[in-house]
Amino acid sequence: MESFSNLLATGVAPSGKRISRLMPRYEFDDETMGSLVAYLSALTAEQKTGIHQDRIVFGVPVPTGREAYGRRLIQNLDAVFAAKIPGNGLYGRRVELRPLVGDLSSIVDQARRQAVAVLSPAPSGRLDHAHFTASGIPVLFPLAAVSESDDHTLIRTLYASRERVIGSLIDKMGTDGCGQISLLTATEAEFRDVQARLVQKNRAPLEISRGLEGHAGCVFFLSGNPGTLTWQDIGSPRAIYVPGAYVVDLLNSLEGFDGMLVVGRHETAALDLAVAEDIEVIRAHAVLIGEVLHDALRIAGRDLTRTSLLSAVGTVSRPELGLQFPTGTPTGSKEVTLQSVRFETGGGQPE
Numbered sequence: 001m002e003s004f005s006n007l008l009a010t011g012v013a014p015s016g017k018r019i020s021r022l023m024p025r026y027e028f029d030d031e032t033m034g035s036l037v038a039y040l041s042a043l044t045a046e047q048k049t050g051i052h053q054d055r056i057v058f059g060v061p062v063p064t065g066r067e068a069y070g071r072r073l074i075q076n077l078d079a080v081f082a083a084k085i086p087g088n089g090l091y092g093r094r095v096e097l098r099p100l101v102g103d104l105s106s107i108v109d110q111a112r113r114q115a116v117a118v119l120s121p122a123p124s125g126r127l128d129h130a131h132f133t134a135s136g137i138p139v140l141f142p143l144a145a146v147s148e149s150d151d152h153t154l155i156r157t158l159y160a161s162r163e164r165v166i167g168s169l170i171d172k173m174g175t176d177g178c179g180q181i182s183l184l185t186a187t188e189a190e191f192r193d194v195q196a197r198l199v200q201k202n203r204a205p206l207e208i209s210r211g212l213e214g215h216a217g218c219v220f221f222l223s224g225n226p227g228t229l230t231w232q233d234i235g236s237p238r239a240i241y242v243p244g245a246y247v248v249d250l251l252n253s254l255e256g257f258d259g260m261l262v263v264g265r266h267e268t269a270a271l272d273l274a275v276a277e278d279i280e281v282i283r284a285h286a287v288l289i290g291e292v293l294h295d296a297l298r299i300a301g302r303d304l305t306r307t308s309l310l311s312a313v314g315t316v317s318r319p320e321l322g323l324q325f326p327t328g329t330p331t332g333s334k335e336v337t338l339q340s341v342r343f344e345t346g347g348g349q350p351e
Contacts, residue, residue, distance in 0.1 A: 046136070047305040050116030056093050056297070056304065058140075059100045059115030061107050066122040069282075070099060073120055076283050080290035090294075091302045104131065111137045116306055120289060123245065129155055138306050140313065141289050145245055145266040152330040156313045158269055158288050158323060161331045162243065165264040166194065168336040169220065169241045170201050172262055176239060178218035180207045186223040194222065221250050254343060261341040268335040269322040292316050292323065292332070 050057035062070030117138040129139040145162040221242040239260040273284040300312040
């Protein structure tokens with residue numbers, strides 16, 4: 001501690017090397033210096049969480065109600081890592097997947113104490129990536145869409161952002177000639193934001209309302225539970241536009257809908273790989289995780305930390321897989337897939 005105190009006060013390291021003059025000089029009493037050393041030691045230990053001499057532990061959340069997803073993901077990831085990473089591991093460390101089970105607080109606590117990062121949490125209204133990042137726990141490759149404003153030093157996704165999905169759907173609405181639009185949003189702020197983007201993108205005059213009080217030719221469903229809608233009573237719109245994250249909420253409310261459902265999918269890289277290799281999307285998702293994580297661990301090197309791992313993921317470039325991480329954002333792709341389904345009296349057929 002004495003040499004560290006001297007370094008801060010004089011700028012001279014024990015080796016005699018001088019640090020930059022731009023670094024301010026500090027003189028602390030023994031009590032303050034002890035507290036500073038203890039704090040820095042805790043930060044160092046946190047950065048090394050889940051990183052052992054012979055293994056790197058990633059936590060895979062398996063929340064109640066999503067056990068099947070968790071088991072299938074772990075099975076697929078185990079197979080991918082077995083094929084991709086040498087038996088003796090990278091830099092002598094093998095990859096270990098540890099299921100995180102229990103209630104919300106228990107899962108977050110296990111991740112904080114045991115894992116270098118949380119790997120691909122299942123899409124869930126009860127447990128999303130913010131529960132981990134709010135506690136400083138890194139999250140890698142969630143299946144749900146993330147926002148471009150999310151902290152890229154704590155979260156990295158393989159796919160396009162939520163904003164990209166919304167933008168693609170807005171473009172599609174313009175191409176489809178939507179002039180009367182109802183927005184189903186969870187908040188007034190979200191309504192105003194999307195309303196402004198719609199007006200900016202479309203040169204023709206638009207009639208935009210919130211909710212379904214007034215009949216509209218097009219509906220943009222963004223969030224919230226619409227309840228049970230009877231489209232025959234309010235007038236069925238000719239098209240509904242929805243991000244993939246909200247499709248499950250919406251499907252139970254399509255009784256009597258007669259029109260086109262347009263779904264914006266953010267996970268284009270996995271969809272493309274699934275089609276090309278004739279495999280399930282969850283398998284394709286696991287393959288992409290294995291490819292990117294393998295590259296990132298090699299880039300991060302032996303002196304691995306939580307921060308260096310997230311930084312290394314951001315430098316991975318795999319254009320042949322549709323993956324490229326733009327600087328300063330958490331996303332690994334800009335591509336959005338639009339899927340259209342024709343509904344007739346409540347039944348749907350893909351186009």
